[in-house]
Each structure stands twice: as structure tokens, then as C-alpha cells.
Amino acid sequence: MLAVGLALASALFFTSSYVLNRAAANVGGHWAWTASLRYLITLPLMLPLVHWQGGMGPVWQAIRARPGAWLGWSTVGFVVFYMGLSYAASSGPSWLVAGTFQLTVVAGTLCAPLLYDDERRRIPWQALVVGLVIVAGVLLMQAGHGGGIDRAGWVALVVVAIAAFAYPLGNRGLLLHLERNAGRVPELNATQRVFGLTLASQPAWIVLALYAGAVSGPPPVEQVWMTAGVAVGAGIIATVLFFQATGMVRDKPVPLAAAEAMQGSEILFATVIGVLWLGEAWPSGRSLLGAGLVIGGIVVFSWIAARSATADEREAKALRSARGR
Template structure:
């Protein structure tokens, strides 16, 4: 087998693995919607996921650099970790769970894809070097994705969003911004301190640092809704296992396999677009949700095209430069 054939097979394998990760990421939207339909309180849905994710991550850490480096980093700068996790984990997921009460899983999944370019749009707020510049091409892609999100929302609402619809849209877009923002703020902090943590250690560290806030949110949920049902706990555990562990590992494996191949890396990351398709099919089959119709379909098309265009932009801008490839990778890791 020559080198070209091996690279091609590796790229195809990475795309397949990335597609599988998108399926497991999609379960977040579907299971959260199932919890909402079943009457589960959004605060329990949010807090249970991360309270369950922490013990699920512990057995993996010996193979991912260990717990000690992350624990030392948190002890050295506890308030930084608390702030970053409050933004990137707590704020993000509370808003996403609150929005799950508003409409079908495909609506939340499609709107959340704004996160693909949200991190780049946040750059001027957090960087003081060349990274703060937003490429015009990225702005254009962002406009396409935002247009698709708006069409999704207006299509679902038959052309007129009510107050609840606008609140839900604001929650999803807020979550889409807070997720990469918290991750990038932490990466910037680690860059300044020189602490070397891999992606899994960062996920573990932010999960650990956010536990006091999740306990407080769980206490609020207990006060508002009482003890969660066994079904609600199982659904939250499913999200923790599928999105917090399986999907993340698969995504890191896929992008790691082609980290030196910008075109293949972009293709693997573009598989995020499949989340919208998976959420639609799973929501219709298992939750008896309505298919997207009318302008919502065109919104879904625009979102998918925007993600593919962004992946192509990543490949083109990082071609021949491994540091730039790493810098432009998406914020799925935290």
C-alpha cells in the first residue's frame, strides 16, 4: 500500500468516525427534548448531565495524561477555572436546556450550529494579537448560518415568532457563543501560564471546577420541582455518556487522525452538519415531532452549507501550516 492510498483511507476513516461522533452529539438535543416532553425541569436536565459526567470521566483519565495536572492547574488559579467553566459549561448548558422546552430537537440542533463560527466572532473580545482579526470570508459564512437559523425559527413558528420563540432563539444563540468563549478563555489562560493540558484534561478540569455551580443549580431544581424521576436521571445519564464521553472521544480521534491534512480535517469537522439531519430523523421517529417544512427546510440547507463552507475555509487557510490548522480547529473540545 503506497503512502497516497494510506492517506486516503485514513481520511475516509476519519470522516466516518466524525460522522459517528455527530450522531452521539445529536443525542444531547433529542434526549433533552425527551426530558422536556416528559415534564422534567430544565435545571435538573442541565445539572444532572455534568454531575454524572464527572465520575464517567474519571476512569478515562489515566490514559489521557492523568488527573494530577488538571488538579494542579485548578489549585493554582481556581477563580480563572471557575469563571471559564461558568461561561463555557454552566451558562452554555443551562441556556440550551431551557431552550429545549421551546420546540423540536431539530430546531435547537440547527440553531446551535451557529457555534461553528461563534468562536471566531468572539476573537476581537479576547485576543490582543493577530488572532483578533475576523476574516471577511468568516463573516460571510456567519451571515449565511445566521440566515439559516432565522429561517429555521420562523419556519417553525409559521413566519411569526412570539415572545417565547424569541426567548428560545436568544437562549440557543447565547449558548452557541458561550460554549466556545469559555473554552477559548481557558486556552488563553493556559497559554499565558505555560500549563500544558490536553483536550480531555481541559474537559475534566472544567467539569470539576463547575461542580459547585451545578450543585447550586441542582438545589434550585430540587426546590422548584422536587426529586427528579428515575427516567429523567437515565436520560441525563445518556447525554453524559453519549455527548460528554463517547462523542468527544470519537471527535478527538477523528481530528487527530488527520491533523496534518487540512482538507481532510475540514471534511471531518464538516460532519457536524449531520447533527441537524440526525436530530430531525431521531426526533420524528422517537419523539413524534413534525418534519421541518416550508422555509425551515431552506434554513436547514443554509446551515449545512455554511458549516461545509467553514470547513473549506479551515482547510484553505491552514494548508501547509500545522499551527494554523490547530488554531482554526473548532471548539468541540470543551
């Protein structure tokens, strides 16, 4: 129960990405500032955390050994991922973005054939079925929002779907790189990997910040504070809570599945906070049904993933890494 409680708390803090990004868009903040500021602020905030969790030395050694891999996977897993979430924030309510991003729950499994050349490239049929249910739920949510005729909303759906696949692809790609270079690069824990990806992505964020300044001028003060809130809430607090929760029950399939399934509550948190704070409309009709399908699919998929992960330490490692956002 403690692990589930910590996972639920982490979902609440992860929700800050959707709600505060939407709030930043509402005050006129450019999406490129929202994306770049979050990771420019996160890097110094992570310094004391990574010092406590193994130090920066092994991270820097691993990056220097294979800089191309770190630059490439950080671009996929962090830059493409968060640019998509930030761009979509102005196109629909926070619950819609939160619900669509839950595609990432099955995206890691569906990306397996692109990464692995061993037994891990197999996609379980159960995962495919549950994935189709989640996709159907996302489409219902979008169809119910604005009567399904909001062109910007459908563009945002595609963008968030790309982000949902880019995130686990980048994280699992880095894990595979470290696995194949074991013995030649230091072994890194989850916090060190997240810090390394954040550090390696900094050139891209600096370029994006220069672009944001050129097209929109300096960011509003409110946007800076909101992105700092995301950096602390989602980037630090939520990540630590989730790693702690899943680490406590990593060898117990049922509690692990329950902890993983708590990410479905992000839709509920985003809905309530968006309605009460941002004045967004409650989901109804097809959108409400779609949200229910997404949450139900997450619960079932978490059970399937937890059972297989406890039998395969490499897959468990991928699952733990896939939430360092």
C-alpha cells in the same frame, strides 16, 4: 474516509444532547435538573478516561495554580452553555435547537477580538460572509416554525444563540489562559482540559441542582436516565470520537475540513430521531430552506477554518478543544 466516518459517528452521539433533552422536557423534567445532572454524572464517568489520557494530577495542579481562571471560564463555557441548551429544550423541536446551536461554528471566530491581542483577533471576511449565511438560515428555521409567531420559540432562539457563543468563548479563554501561563502550569491535553472544566464547574451545578429541587422536587426517573445518556453519548463517546477523527487528519486541509463539516449532520440526525421517536413534525418550507443554508454554511466554513488552522497550531488547538461538549 475513516476520519470522516468517525466524525460522522461523533455527530450522531452529539445529537443525543438535543433529542434526550427534548425527551426529558416531554416527561415533565425541569430544565435545571437536565443541566445539572448531566455534568454531575459526567464527572465520575470521566475519571477512568482522564486517568488513561495523562492523569488527574496535572489538572489539579493547574486548577490550584489559577482557580479563578478555571472557575470563570468553566462558568462561561460549560454552565452558561448547557443551561441555555437545557432551557430551550421545552420550547421547540430538537432539530430547531440543533440547527440554532450550529451558530457556534462561527461564534469562535467572532469572539476572537474579545480574547486576543495579536494577529488572531482578525476576523477573516470569508468567515463573516459564511457567518451571515448561517445566521440567515437559523432565522429562516425559526420563522418557518409555528409560522414565526411562537414567542417562546424566539426566546429559545436567543437563549441558544447565547449558549452557542458561550461555549467556544469559554474553551478558547481557557486555552489562552494556559498559553499565557505556559511553564507555570502543566501542559494539558484535550481530555484533561474537558475534565478540568467539568470539575471546576461542579459548584455551579450543585447550586443549580438545589434550585431545581426547591422549585420542582426530585427529578423523574426517566429524566435521570436520559441525562445519563447525554453524559455518556455526548460527553464521553462523541468527544473521544471527534478528537480521534480530527487528530488523524490535523495536517491535511481537505480531510480536516470534511471531518469538521460532519457536525452539520447533527441537524439531520436530530430531525430523523425527533420525528421517529418523539413524534415531532418534519421541517418544511422556510424551516427546510433555513436548515439547508445552515448545513451549507457549515461545510464552507469548515473548509476555510481547516485551511487556516493547519497553518496556525494555536488555532488548530482551539478548534480541537471546541468540541469537548
